[in-house]
Amino acid sequence: MRNFGYDEEGWSGTQKEHRIWQRILGYSASHSPGLLLAVVLSLLVTGATLALPRLMQMGIDDYITATTLGVGERVHGLGVIALIYGILVVVVFLTGFLQIVILERIGQSIMHTIRQDLFSHLLKLDLAFFNKQPVGRLVTRLTNDIQNMHEMFTSVLVTVFNDFLKLAGILVLLFLMNFRLALLLSLFVPAAIAITVVFSRLARQKFRAIRQQLVRLNSFLQESIFGLRVIQLFGRQADNYGRYVSLSQEFVQRTLAQIRLFGTFMPLTELMSSMAIAMIVWYGGGEIIRQELTLGEFVAFLSYMRLFFQPLRELSQKYSIVQSALASAERIFDLLDTTMQIRSPEKPAQPKQIKGSITFANVSFGYNKDEVILRDISLDIAPGETVAVVGSTGAGKSTLINLLVRFYDPLQGRVLLDGIDVREFTLQDLRSNIGVVMQDVFILPDTLLANIVLETGIGREKVMEIIRDTGMEAFVNGLPDGLDTVIGEGSLELSAGEKQLLCFARVLCRDPAVLVLDEATSSIDTASENILEHAVAASFKDRTSLVIAHRLSTIRRADRIIVMDGGRIKEQGTHGELMALQGLYYNLVQLDLYQDGNGPAGP
């Protein structure tokens, strides 16, 4: 269900095939002892499997039909052969099992490594990258595409080796027994390969068509379930049912087409196998009459034919697994090759203690080249100062924050922390020195305590102390199990206000030199609102703070207010100064005072 969006785009050719193989083999290198063992096991399995019909033949020729020997001797000889046969059977069983488990372990470990590599790489990529990529596609890379590659590792890489070994071994044995008959039978190999290639190409088309339709069918269903209320409220059930039925009819048509294709091709290998038998009877029988072949060899030929067609039967399946795995590998490696603009410098600045002065020096920025968001912004914030930024949507308030924490780099100008360009810090250092409280928060499905502590390793006592000091006790005690309440999707969902409180708790536990706060715009329940005011006050103390403010209580608490409009700083000063100025800020406040219960207001 999660792989709706999974469509096989096929080969795009951005990566050379041999390069892909090189990289895959690179990942396999660290498992070479295991792979070597698998190869040895595979030799054992193949050898033992091929020896079985040979033993059978020896039993027939040397003992069963050897009328010159005495009955007792013949039975005894047969017994010896049967014993060897039995031992080999057990060997085949054990080695076969061992090989499968070893391969699975190797394949899984490699996939895990690739997944971790890819995931770590994604975490490092620029935000700009994520703006362009649908998350569903990235998730598919991490899950389905890697799964796809895994198929190749476990069910193909070594088994293909196995199969080729087996085919070659059989052909050698057949040639040794009877050259001409073997030559005739080897004609089936190119035939089987040709059929396989044609079949897998056609099958892939059919599968793709089916998968596309299934995606449509399932997304329609999902949308219907999701929007069921809308369908019912507008009374459109019949219409939706009609559309679903036609989608589902098209799906059946496509599966039937696939069944027809399979019905045509699947019996072909069986047919070839029977043709080979007919050939052995006709030509091999003739060879016996001509005394060129023994009866035992004749029977062995028949047995080997069965073994011979087994790998050919699975060839088409494996061929398409490899094709699809390579396509997946290409997509994965493409993603791994994506470079990032925002990265930690080679020789980062190593700050001892960040004091917290922030400077924007002639900064200009736009998310697109033709759309300027910030124009030549210059701003100095002293250590410990609290600056509130106000302005309308699109004025560029949050962009200031994005540049400060280096989600993006400015097009022109510089952003400095303690007089050092933010680009000179490692991202880790920079961001851990800037505590961010956003409108939203990333919650791990875990307890509140774990969500506050995260990776810092702070003790419970310390957390309690901070929570007490900042008046957040009411928030924690309001939850059913206090600090041990499990939160997140599927458990207790926090309200917008509570989320911000959690965020404050996180930041306060880390005690960063700089606090960046993006105040919630949405309405917050009164209970959280009051606690929030305390938390905000506590956080501003002894800390440089940059706040996108929406609440008058927060704005009043600021040392300085910056009014932004159209990507520029238009006014700055204290509340009193700005009110006296009677400019933009004054208008903002006036607008609200006017609406403060003096009757209806209109635009």
Added chain:
Amino acid sequence: MKTLHKTVDDAPAARRRLGPVLAMIRPIFARYALRLALGFATLVGVDFLQLIIPRLLKTAVDSLAAGSATGKSLAGISGLILAAAVGAALLRFCWRYLIIGFSRLLERDIRNRIYSHVLKMDRSFFEKRTSGDIMAHISNDLQAVQMACGIGLVSAVDALVMSVAAISFMAYINPQLTLLALLPMPFLAVSTLFLTGRLHHRFNIVQEQFSLLTEFVRSTLVSIRLVKAYTMENMQRKVSDRLGKKYVRSNIRVAMIHGLLFPVAALVGNLGMLLVLYYGGRFAIEGRISLGDFVAFITYLYMLVWPMMAIGWVANLTQRGLTSLQRIHELTTSIPRLKDLADSSSPEVIDPWFRLQNLTFSYQSSSRPALQDLTMELRGGIYGITGRTGSGKSTLCQLLARLYPVPDGCLFFGSRDVNTLSLDTVRSRVAYVGQEAILFSDTIAENIAYGKPGATAGEIEAAAQKAAIHNEILDFPKGYGTTVGERGVTLSGGQRQRLALARALITDRSVLIIDDALAALDVETEHQVLRSIVSRQDRNLILIVSQRVKLLSETDRIFILEKGRLQDSGIHGELLARNSLYRTMNEKQARESVGRHVPVGQRPV
């Protein structure tokens, strides 16, 4: 793990109520009876031809051993083998198309049935299960049923025919040797049954871990900005590593079983062969069977390996198919709590008024009533509803839109108890805009016209204009033809809400309920939108849920809900004078709204 336990718990129930469950697919089997009969006939035909080949081989070997074979006789035999093989290939196509095709048709029929049932379900149905759950069940269960009725059925019949025939041929050659050769076979069937059962169980665990992993990376990537801002990268990497390793471990556990399955089959097959080699060889030496018999015997034995494996496999497929069918049956027979009247004796003309008489309502999942003893009169006019989160505002709106069942005698529409009216009678007169703006992945025009099929372009644009979204739509690359959703533009929350509003406005229904549906807009825009709706007065009843006092002040009457009860009602001025909650809201909002999305420079008039 949850689903696993459920499967186990379901098992006795499945046995108890197998009758009605099977009754669900019986008519489908009946409809395609001819197709199935033909399919099985061709399947048996294939088996027959497959069994002939060893007989022909035996003749050839015997004649070769006796020295009586000639080039001509050999050519004749190989010609027959060839003919049988070609015939088998043709018949194989037929059964595949007929029987596997049938299973797909069956799947389609059940799929459509499920969908049509889901359309009838009410909200309480989704209180118990998430839509993801339903989706997963539908696709997995449908597949299980399809597999059981397709390849499962084929394998069962095939295995039965082949094993009976092969065993009889073998017994015909030599009963004693047959018994010896079959000695290891039951072990194969039992171990396959056991192993595939374990495999299924362990595979479920793998699937579960796979979804955990998927969900984890998805949630991380969706919130990448937050992850970066809070420098949680290392944590996320660690968690991913932990989940990934767990996934690897459970995969290996699957491989241990999977890795046994085929080696065990080969082991058993080879053990049988060993017995035949030794004892069969002795019999041949002692002259009790011919060499040709010996060779044919080996061929028949090979033929038995697959049916024996199939027995275990089919048993599992059937069991899984039945459990799934049971679940589908449960789904398609679940009765919505919100019952519709079969014969709607609905009056043509009905006053679009609501009256609530001591209405109490609880959600199934909760013991505390969401609404308690509510008595209200909603005649023509504009009403505002407000209250804290969880006070029951939305519940009330949804009851009015007939999304949840209400007890008799509590809710009246016009002068009739809503339970005496068909759902459609009420719903077709109510335009309800909820908090969550749900749109379909279709064009913007189609989304708006969803409320009124066949609406003209003019009507659509008029509705969009009323919802103050027209200009923004024109800014999209394809205007009204722009597709919404993953394949098209991504809309902001506010845009979605206004589109949902336009969809409701186009219906021209007499009751309009706006359930806090414009919260994502800034105060000014929300106000402007609502003003344009309200001023037109072409509706009899408008109900607006809002937290914003400024908006509420313009309604004819305001209801304040508190913990599901009606705390107070009156006009703005009255409430301001006497209701402390309302007064606090008012003061707070006046104080707090500085800087909140107010267009700078826009001076009040």
